[in-house]
Amino acid sequence: MRIEPRQAQSVARTVLALVLAVAAALGICSLLILWSGASPVQGWILMVKGALGSKFALSETLTRATPLIFTGLAAAVAFRARLWNIGGEGQFYIGACMAILLGTDTGLPPWAVIPYLFLAGALAGGLFLLIPTLLKTHMNVDEVVTTLLLNFVVLLFVNWLVFGPWKDPMAMGWPQSAPVVDAAALPILMAKTRLHLGFVLGVGAAVLIWLFMDRTVWGFEIRAVGANPKASRFAGMPVNATIIRTALVSGGLAAMAGVSELLGVKGYLTTDLSPGFGYTGIVVAMLAALHPLGVVVSALFVAMIYIGADAMSRGINISNYIADVTTAVSLLAVLAALFFTKYRIKR
Amino acid sequence: MTTPVLRLSKITKTFGNIQANDDVSLDLYPGEIVALLGENGAGKTTLMSILFGHYLADEGEIDVRGERLAQGSPRAALSAGVGMVHQHFTLAGNMNVLDNIILGTEQLWRLGTRRKKARHKLIRLMDRFGLKVNPDARVRDLSVGEQQRAEILKVLYRDARILILDEPTAVLTPQEADHLFATLDQLVAEGLSIIFITHKMREVMAVSHRCVVLRQGRVVHETRTRNTSPEDLARHMVGQKVAHFTRQRLIPGNQVLSLRQISMAGKAGKPGLTQLNLTLRACEILGIAGVSGNGQSQLADIICGLTAPDQGEICIRSGTAPAGKPKAMIKAGLARVPDDRTGIGLIDEMTVMENMASEHYKAAPFSRNGLLNFRAMAEKTKALVAEFDVRCPDIHTTVRNLSGGNMQKLILARELSGNPSIILANQPSWGLDVGATAYVHDRLMEAAGKGAGIIVISEDLDELFLVADQIQVISQGRLSLPMAVDEVDREALGLIMAGHGPQASTQEDSHAH
Numbered sequence: 059m060r061i062e063p064r065q066a067q068s069v070a071r072t073v074l075a076l077v078l079a080v081a082a083a084l085g086i087c088s089l090l091i092l093w094s095g096a097s098p099v100q101g102w103i104l105m106v107k108g109a110l111g112s113k114f115a116l117s118e119t120l121t122r123a124t125p126l127i128f129t130g131l132a133a134a135v136a137f138r139a140r141l142w143n144i145g146g147e148g149q150f151y152i153g154a155c156m157a158i159l160l161g162t163d164t165g166l167p168p169w170a171v172i173p174y175l176f177l178a179g180a181l182a183g184g185l186f187l188l189i190p191t192l193l194k195t196h197m198n199v200d201e202v203v204t205t206l207l208l209n210f211v212v213l214l215f216v217n218w219l220v221f222g223p224w225k226d227p228m229a230m231g232w233p234q235s236a237p238v239v240d241a242a243a244l245p246i247l248m249a250k251t252r253l254h255l256g257f258v259l260g261v262g263a264a265v266l267i268w269l270f271m272d273r274t275v276w277g278f279e280i281r282a283v284g285a286n287p288k289a290s291r292f293a294g295m296p297v298n299a300t301i302i303r304t305a306l307v308s309g310g311l312a313a314m315a316g317v318s319e320l321l322g323v324k325g326y327l328t329t330d331l332s333p334g335f336g337y338t339g340i341v342v343a344m345l346a347a348l349h350p351l352g353v354v355v356s357a358l359f360v361a362m363i364y365i366g367a368d369a370m371s372r373g374i375n376i377s378n379y380i381a382d383v384t385t386a387v388s389l390l391a392v393l394a395a396l397f398f399t400k401y402r403i404k405r
Numbered sequence: 406m407t408t409p410v411l412r413l414s415k416i417t418k419t420f421g422n423i424q425a426n427d428d429v430s431l432d433l434y435p436g437e438i439v440a441l442l443g444e445n446g447a448g449k450t451t452l453m454s455i456l457f458g459h460y461l462a463d464e465g466e467i468d469v470r471g472e473r474l475a476q477g478s479p480r481a482a483l484s485a486g487v488g489m490v491h492q493h494f495t496l497a498g499n500m501n502v503l504d505n506i507i508l509g510t511e512q513l514w515r516l517g518t519r520r521k522k523a524r525h526k527l528i529r530l531m532d533r534f535g536l537k538v539n540p541d542a543r544v545r546d547l548s549v550g551e552q553q554r555a556e557i558l559k560v561l562y563r564d565a566r567i568l569i570l571d572e573p574t575a576v577l578t579p580q581e582a583d584h585l586f587a588t589l590d591q592l593v594a595e596g597l598s599i600i601f602i603t604h605k606m607r608e609v610m611a612v613s614h615r616c617v618v619l620r621q622g623r624v625v626h627e628t629r630t631r632n633t634s635p636e637d638l639a640r641h642m643v644g645q646k647v648a649h650f651t652r653q654r655l656i657p658g659n660q661v662l663s664l665r666q667i668s669m670a671g672k673a674g675k676p677g678l679t680q681l682n683l684t685l686r687a688c689e690i691l692g693i694a695g696v697s698g699n700g701q702s703q704l705a706d707i708i709c710g711l712t713a714p715d716q717g718e719i720c721i722r723s724g725t726a727p728a729g730k731p732k733a734m735i736k737a738g739l740a741r742v743p744d745d746r747t748g749i750g751l752i753d754e755m756t757v758m759e760n761m762a763s764e765h766y767k768a769a770p771f772s773r774n775g776l777l778n779f780r781a782m783a784e785k786t787k788a789l790v791a792e793f794d795v796r797c798p799d800i801h802t803t804v805r806n807l808s809g810g811n812m813q814k815l816i817l818a819r820e821l822s823g824n825p826s827i828i829l830a831n832q833p834s835w836g837l838d839v840g841a842t843a844y845v846h847d848r849l850m851e852a853a854g855k856g857a858g859i860i861v862i863s864e865d866l867d868e869l870f871l872v873a874d875q876i877q878v879i880s881q882g883r884l885s886l887p888m889a890v891d892e893v894d895r896e897a898l899g900l901i902m903a904g905h906g907p908q909a910s911t912q913e914d915s916h917a918h
Contacts, residue, residue, distance in 0.1 A: 273776055273777055273779075274775050274776055274777065275766060275767055275772050275775045275776070275777060276775065278759070278766055278777060281755065282752055282755065282759070282763060285752045285753075285754040285755055286748075286749075286752040286753070286754070288748060288749045289748065289749045289750065289751060289752045289763075290752065290763075291711070291731060291749075292709065292711060292731055292741070292743065292749040292750070293731070293735075293752075293763040293764045294731045294732035294734075294735045294764055295763075296732075
């Protein structure tokens with residue numbers, strides 16, 4: 059037996075492989091549900107109902123998908139350039155911090171506050187990712203390690219802020235910052251739900267990133283440098299500049315997830331603003347095979363599983379860790395499936 | 406006639422819808438050297454892989470000295486006395502020759518006594534076949550020719566009576582190759598049999614008794630070597646008469662590129678460069694000859710703009726060019742055909758169209774205001790694909806799916822379409838079949854006719870004799886003075902390639918072996 063590359067890769071085959079992979083993952087998880095003594099069919103029905111079955115459930119799923127779209131895009135752009143940004147979580151909080159730093163007292167006209175906070179947050183997140191990126195381009199320091207470790211640095215920094223200088227005296231002792239001004243709150247899209255404008259912004263960002271990667275000179279350079287940095291340099295492309303640009307875009311997108319979540323859902327900063335959106339964004343990007351529009355779909359899928367798993371675990375009395383297991387197994391299945399779109403096994 | 410020692414009968418092997426071997430039969434008799442010829446993809450490698458059990462044949466049988474060989478088992482061939490000398494040596498560089506030969510042959514317990522016995526056997530083999538290598542020398546300190554001898558000894562040590570040599574001269578100087586041929590004569594005189602895989606006609610004529618030509622998986626020609634000619638063999642390999650272009654002597658024009666006193670420190674096992682001087686004129690093809698690994702890639706990297714030399718100057722036309730900047734070289738009108746097509750020449754995950762645009766995507770008409778213009782790219786690509794005969798299903802095919810020849814044509818299309826004034830072609834026909842090689846040569850000569858100055862770096866002297874006007878030899882990071890191609894011969898170049906100056910005496914040369 060040996061493995062050989064396939065002659066042609068088709069979009070149809072890739073999509074089919076992704077669908078089959080997710081089906082296989084659900085199959086494996088069904089066995090786990092069975093093992094814990096419940097009915098998988100009933101479980102999945104409960105999950106779908108819990109995630110999509112009512113206006114409220116749907117709104118919760120879309121709300122949960124919103125930050126995942128941004129962090130998913132952040133990972134997709136960076137990974138396309140083979141810049142392994144594992145620091146989405148840290149950049150998320152950098153964005154959220156900027157929103158608090160500038161958003162509690164802006165002095166700007168109300169219509170300008172939201173764009174201002176998004177831009178400032180994105181800029182801060184991009185610049186923050188430059189630290190590990192410049193270490194990579196100029197000193198060959200592995201960015202997987204540095205971006206990952208910076209997550210903890212940022213989280214501890216936020217911890218210090220909300221327990222210390224930013225602690226809201228009106229919050230009855232809870233470790234949280236003062237809220238942003240009313241003009242900064244993202245408009246709610248559906249009455250009596252939490253679904254906010256951030257979702258639309260996320261989908262818009264996905265379309266823009268897709269056009270950017272596909273149609274612009276800079277996007278072309280990012281794809282080329284990611285595919286083969288040596289050949290790109292040979293062809294006269296600015297390899298380091300491209301990686302730095304990628305970092306600015308990726309860090310910016312992850313930070314926008316933080317801004318969006320803060321302005322759209324909570325309004326103030328806490329250390330549990332993100333239940334790992336930065337890390338889950340990596341999964342989202344991989345599930346989408348790094349395609350920006352696919353990120354929207356896979357963010358919805360992952361959000362659906364997390365929201366639906368709560369309903370499922372209540373309904374049939376199994377742990378809601380089934381959500382983590384399902385996404386993890388899906389990811390593994392998708393990676394295997396994508397491999398088989400590129401290679402085949404020959405006997 | 407005696408019975409054959411090796412008989413391949415009616416071997417058929419298909420991969421998907423590719424017929425790799427189609428009813429191939431081949432007999433090898435004692436004391437005979439058979440040359441197995443064919444272009445890339447003709448089925449030589451598949452046939453040998455079947456013999457060594459790496460593939461199972463769909464149909465057909467293999468007999469060694471009248472006994473059926475179990476198929477699909479690499480050990481069967483080895484224990485039946487069939488040995489292969491690979492093009493890329495399979496020796497461990499940090500061990501000495503003797504240990505390399507013991508490795509994988511002898512069991513590792515009681516190594517002391519085994520080593521002593523092994524040394525005796527090895528020395529007997531060396532005396533018998535005239536293969537001199539110091540058994541205690543570390544392999545990495547040996548010359549390439551010596552390493553090859555060690556490799557052959559390794560096979561003989563395992564009592565092989567049938568030797569298969571895969572492109573054995575690719576890494577040798579002409580003198581080393583001649584030495585190898587003498588060894589082969591000695592081996593067959595002792596009754597061994599040899600299959601010699603090659604695509605170099607000169608070697609076929611020099612060393613073989615019989616030749617078998619494969620084309621598209623079939624045996625298309627089989628003859629005694631003395632009854633044939635290189636032209637005849639080439640015709641059978643390609644399937645039609647190879648159009649031989651006549652080289653036009655052009656009068657060289659102005660200087661277009663010069664390197665002055667280029668030096669660079671060696672690193673990571675690569676040799677440095679020492680005070681290279683080179684001058685290239687318009688309409689001139691300058692060949693850089695040399696054995697692989699003598700500084701060719703460093704020289705190419707400098708001219709391509711990939712690395713900056715420690716010292717020295719690169720002048721393009723009348724001005725000094727900034728070193729180490731690929732973009733500056735492209736802007737100065739330098740076309741670069743690299744040796745590593747998928748490593749640096751092309752981005753193999755991207756499409757034919759994207760690769761065609763990879764050097765000029767930033768300028769109109771390929772892009773405006775930072776936005777790519779796919780229509781312009783597609784138009785230009787379609788035109789170039791047609792002009793340069795790049796065979797691909799369509800321009801959105803990923804480059805990974807092209808054959809080596811088509812990859813090279815794609816690179817040529819990209820590089821030559823802008824009518825460059827300077828061309829660097831590093832190993833331009835490496836791994837290409839006869840047809841694609843002739844195409845590459847044609848295009849280079851055509852470019853010279855249009856006024857380009859061209860540097861061709863090649864390890865194949867035949868190629869340089871065919872295309873070059875001037876030849877400089879690179880050896881251990883030094884360049885010889887240029888010699889007009891009509892005034893030098895293979896022997897003289899060989900001596901310089903081996904590191905002997907032009908004045909070195911022949912006595913010194915024989916001493917070296």
